[in-house]
Amino acid sequence: KERRSIVDVLTDQKTCKPPIEYLLELLPRLQARYYSIASSPRLNEEKIAICAVVTKYTIGDRLINGVCTRYLTTKLAGSKSPVFVRKSTMRLPHRTTTQVIMIGPGTGFAPFRGFLQDRQFHKNAGKEVGAMHLYYGCRHPDHDYIYKEELAKFQEDQVLTHLECAFSRAQEKKIYVQDRLWETRERIWDAIQGGAHVYICGDARNMARDVQATLQKIFREVGGKTETESVAYFKDMEKTKRYQADVWS
Numbered sequence: 319k320e321r322r323s324i325v326d327v328l329t330d331q332k333t334c335k336p337p338i339e340y341l342l343e344l345l346p347r348l349q350a351r352y353y354s355i356a357s358s359p360r361l362n363e364e365k366i367a368i369c370a371v372v373t374k375y376t377i378g379d380r381l382i383n384g385v386c387t388r389y390l391t392t393k394l395a396g397s398k399s400p401v402f403v404r405k406s407t408m409r410l411p412h413r414t415t416t417q418v419i420m421i422g423p424g425t426g427f428a429p430f431r432g433f434l435q436d437r438q439f440h441k442n443a444g445k446e447v448g449a450m451h452l453y454y455g456c457r458h459p460d461h462d463y464i465y466k467e468e469l470a471k472f473q474e475d476q477v478l479t480h481l482e483c484a485f486s487r488a489q490e491k492k493i494y495v496q497d498r499l500w501e502t503r504e505r506i507w508d509a510i511q512g513g514a515h516v517y518i519c520g521d522a523r524n525m526a527r528d529v530q531a532t533l534q535k536i537f538r539e540v541g542g543k544t545e546t547e548s549v550a551y552f553k554d555m556e557k558t559k560r561y562q563a564d565v566w567s
Contacts, residue, residue: 351385356368357432361435370386370387370390408517408564411515417448417449418433418448421520450479454469454481457486459488480505503536506533517562519565537551
């Protein structure tokens with residue numbers, strides 16, 4: 319509950335003095351930290367971008383820092399760090415004309431920045447690109463609306479055709495991405511009926527579950543499906559990779 323590290327325990331329990339070799343034997347290996355790549359290799363195949371929130375909070379009088387984000391904040395431009403890249407679980411449709419629906423609050427927007435860059439590359443090359451619907455969530459437009467200028471440029475270039483922002487703290491009633499999804503349910507159903515792919519990235523505990531529930535509600539109340547049919551339709555989208563999720567707890 320207190321999220322105490324071994325250092326905190328030994329600091330509090332002064333009489334506990336285990337031999338260092340015992341500690342090294344028992345301590346687990348530090349786990350890798352995974353971040354969604356927030357850029358497209360088509361833009362620059364030798365450079366990747368990541369989008370991360372610096373983890374920093376207190377429990378009592380103890381300051382808790384995120385292991386990796388704190389490390390990254392100490393790095394200077396031009397410095398080196400060990401990294402590795404693994405295959406993405408989310409991929410754009412092969413056809414550039416296929417519509418995509420992207421749902422990503424906060425740093426969950428990261429992979430969709432890469433998607434937008436990818437589609438812009440194809441559009442600049444003279445290819446036809448499908449509509450892109452982005453449901454973007456953050457707390458307040460003046461505080462944590464990251465990539466605001468880039469999103470405006472994607473809209474100006476007609477790459478991002480629909481931008482729905484959900485600012486949860488900008489007004490008295492909290493608004494989330496699933497609320498915006500429901501408000502635009504007719505358009506979303508038309509897009510899905512037309513073969514659109516749905517992508518979701520972010521918090522698995524609340525947001526992803528609520529978005530899934532909203533999608534199935536759209537299938538029922540707009541698409542006219544029964545509860546059993548809406549569940550089956552959603553599972554079919556998962557099976558055919560028309561619904562893809564990158565979520566974490």
